[in-house]
Amino acid sequence: MVNGLVATSLKEALVAMAENTYTPYVGGTDLMVTEREQAEYLFLHKVPEMCLIVKDEQYLRIGASCTFTDVLNNALTPPLLKQAIRELAAPAIRNLGTIGGNIGNGSAKADTALVFFVADALVHVTSIRGGRLVPIKKFYKGRKQLDLAPDELIIEVLLPKELPSSWYYKKIGARKALAISRVAFAALMEVRNEKIISCSVGFGAISEMVIRRPDLDAMLTGKTIKEAKAVKEAYLDAYKAIINPIQGRISAEYRKTVCMNLLADFLEQNGI
Ligand SMILES: Cc1cc2nc3c(=O)[nH]c(=O)nc-3n(C[C@H](O)[C@H](O)[C@H](O)COP(=O)(O)OP(=O)(O)OC[C@H]3O[C@@H](n4cnc5c(N)ncnc54)[C@H](O)[C@@H]3O)c2cc1C
Structure with missing residues (x-):
C-alpha cells in the first residue's frame, strides 16, 4: 500500500515538505523498485x-x-x-x-x-x-x-539558453537498448572561425560521481584547431591519468579503454 499526499500546487508541496517527513514521488520508476515500507510519499506529478x-x-x-x-x-x-x-x-x-x-x-x-x-x-x-x-x-x-x-x-x-553547436553522446550498456549505462560519454564544443570557444566533456557510470573536469578542458579552450592538435596527446594523457573506473561486472580496464576511445572520437569529430 502506498501512502501519501497528492500536491496540486507548489505552495502545497512546500508546506507539506516543511511539516512532515515526506519522500518526493513522481514517476516512481526508481522508488517502486526500492523497499520503503514506512515511507509517506508526496506525489508531485500534479504540481x-x-x-x-x-x-x-x-x-x-x-x-x-x-x-x-x-x-x-x-x-x-x-x-x-x-x-x-x-x-x-x-x-x-x-x-x-x-x-x-x-x-x-x-x-x-x-x-x-x-x-x-x-x-x-x-x-x-x-x-x-x-x-x-x-x-x-x-x-x-x-x-x-x-x-x-x-x-x-x-x-x-x-x-x-544556447548550448554549443557540436555535441556528442554515446552510451555503452550490456545490450543495445534498454540497459543501464556501463559507460556513458557526453561532450559539447563550440568552434568559431577555427577557434575553440568552449569544450566540455563528461563521463558517467564509471565511478561514484560523474567525471567533469573543466580544468582539463581548459587545455583546448581558446586554441585554434591547429594548436589543439598540438596539445591533443597531452589532453588525452591528462584524462587517462584521472579516469579510474570502479570494477563492476565488466573490467575497469575495458571501461577505461572505451572512455579514452570515445574522447578521441569526439576530438576527431571536431577536426582535432
Ligand atoms: C526498467 C528501468 C529502466 C531504466 N533505465 C534507465 C536508464 O536507461 N537511464 C537512467 O538514467 N535511468 C534509468 N532508470 C531509472 C529511472 O527511470 C530514472 O532514474 C527516472 O528518472 C526516475 O524518475 P521518477 O520520476 O520515476 O523518480 P521517482 O522514482 O519518483 O523518484 C526517484 C528519486 O528522486 C526523488 N525525487 C523525485 N523528484 C524529486 C523532486 N522534485 N525533488 C526532490 N527529490 C525528488 C525521489 O524521492 C526518489 O528518491 C530505469 C528504471 C527502470 C525501472
Missing part, C-alpha cells in the same frame, strides 16, 4: 509549476516533474539531451520517469545527469524558506548524496 519547459532570457528551464517523453517531444530541448533520452530505457519508463527523479537519486548512472554536468546546468531547489540555484557539480556531493535539505524539493533544471 503545475514543476511540469513546465520554458525559455527565458538566460536559460532553458525544465521542470522537475517533466517526464522524459515530455522533454523528448519538446521543440526547445537541445539535441544532446534528446539523444540521451532516446537511449534511455523503454518508452513505458520514459513516459513515467522524470528529470527530477533522475537527478533525485544522486546516481552517476543517471543519463540526463551526465548531460546536465556537461552543460554546466543549475539545479533550482526550493523550500518554504526560499529558493537556491546550485551548479549541478556542487549539487552532487557524493554517491547518493545531494545538496538538498529534507524540506527542499528540486523544482527545475536550468540549462544555458
Whole structure:
C-alpha cells in the first residue's frame, strides 16, 4: 500500500515538505523498485509549476516533474539531451520517469545527469524558506548524496539558453537498448572561425560521481584547431591519468579503454 499526499500546487508541496517527513514521488520508476515500507510519499506529478519547459532570457528551464517523453517531444530541448533520452530505457519508463527523479537519486548512472554536468546546468531547489540555484557539480556531493535539505524539493533544471553547436553522446550498456549505462560519454564544443570557444566533456557510470573536469578542458579552450592538435596527446594523457573506473561486472580496464576511445572520437569529430 502506498501512502501519501497528492500536491496540486507548489505552495502545497512546500508546506507539506516543511511539516512532515515526506519522500518526493513522481514517476516512481526508481522508488517502486526500492523497499520503503514506512515511507509517506508526496506525489508531485500534479504540481503545475514543476511540469513546465520554458525559455527565458538566460536559460532553458525544465521542470522537475517533466517526464522524459515530455522533454523528448519538446521543440526547445537541445539535441544532446534528446539523444540521451532516446537511449534511455523503454518508452513505458520514459513516459513515467522524470528529470527530477533522475537527478533525485544522486546516481552517476543517471543519463540526463551526465548531460546536465556537461552543460554546466543549475539545479533550482526550493523550500518554504526560499529558493537556491546550485551548479549541478556542487549539487552532487557524493554517491547518493545531494545538496538538498529534507524540506527542499528540486523544482527545475536550468540549462544555458544556447548550448554549443557540436555535441556528442554515446552510451555503452550490456545490450543495445534498454540497459543501464556501463559507460556513458557526453561532450559539447563550440568552434568559431577555427577557434575553440568552449569544450566540455563528461563521463558517467564509471565511478561514484560523474567525471567533469573543466580544468582539463581548459587545455583546448581558446586554441585554434591547429594548436589543439598540438596539445591533443597531452589532453588525452591528462584524462587517462584521472579516469579510474570502479570494477563492476565488466573490467575497469575495458571501461577505461572505451572512455579514452570515445574522447578521441569526439576530438576527431571536431577536426582535432
Ligand atoms: C526498467 C528501468 C529502466 C531504466 N533505465 C534507465 C536508464 O536507461 N537511464 C537512467 O538514467 N535511468 C534509468 N532508470 C531509472 C529511472 O527511470 C530514472 O532514474 C527516472 O528518472 C526516475 O524518475 P521518477 O520520476 O520515476 O523518480 P521517482 O522514482 O519518483 O523518484 C526517484 C528519486 O528522486 C526523488 N525525487 C523525485 N523528484 C524529486 C523532486 N522534485 N525533488 C526532490 N527529490 C525528488 C525521489 O524521492 C526518489 O528518491 C530505469 C528504471 C527502470 C525501472
